[in-house]
Amino acid sequence: MTPFGEAVRRLRRRKGVSQKEMAAAIGVSAAYLSALEHGKRGAPSFDFLQRVAGYFNVIWDEADELLRIAHISDPRVVLDTSGLPPGHTAFANRLSAEIRGLSEETIRALEEVLEKATFPDKDRG
Numbered sequence: 001m002t003p004f005g006e007a008v009r010r011l012r013r014r015k016g017v018s019q020k021e022m023a024a025a026i027g028v029s030a031a032y033l034s035a036l037e038h039g040k041r042g043a044p045s046f047d048f049l050q051r052v053a054g055y056f057n058v059i060w061d062e063a064d065e066l067l068r069i070a071h072i073s074d075p076r077v078v079l080d081t082s083g084l085p086p087g088h089t090a091f092a093n094r095l096s097a098e099i100r101g102l103s104e105e106t107i108r109a110l111e112e113v114l115e116k117a118t119f120p121d122k123d124r125g
Contacts, residue, residue, distance in 0.1 A: 004044065004073035005037035007066060011056045026051040043074040 001009075012022055019037070023030040028048070035041045044052075049070055053063040079096075081089040102110075 001037065002039040002073035002075055004066070004070045005039055007069050008033075008052065009037050011052075011058075015056060022055065026055050039073075039075040042076060043070050 012019070017025075019033045020030040023033040026048075032041065036044060046067075049063075049066055053066060056062075058066065079092045081092050
């Protein structure tokens with residue numbers, strides 16, 4: 001499941017509707033919605049995101065969050081390391097090979113490392 005699929009499922013359950021009901025209301029097939037929720041489809045289109053936000057009557061902040069989550073939810077990620085040092089390419093390939101075996105705890109720790117590397121002054125007051 002992708003982060004976006006999880007968010008849609010949570011919204012759907014909060015509203016108390018089935019995949020079939022939601023799919024019919026927003027004009028997609030139930031099979032597509034199921035595949036999206038289960039991470040079997042790529043990132044959804046902007047049009048689809050607008051229909052989901054409208055269907056759930058989400059406020060702007062929630063709609064922005066849905067857009068952000070959709071952006072990081074493509075289950076078939078491709079990393080282009082051309083032009084980067086060899087260590088970057090080796091790391092990307094190793095991560096690709098090992099990711100299925102990493103625990104949630106390890107993933108969270110790696111996310112923290114990336115956050116600190118990306119925003120080094122974030123914790124400073």
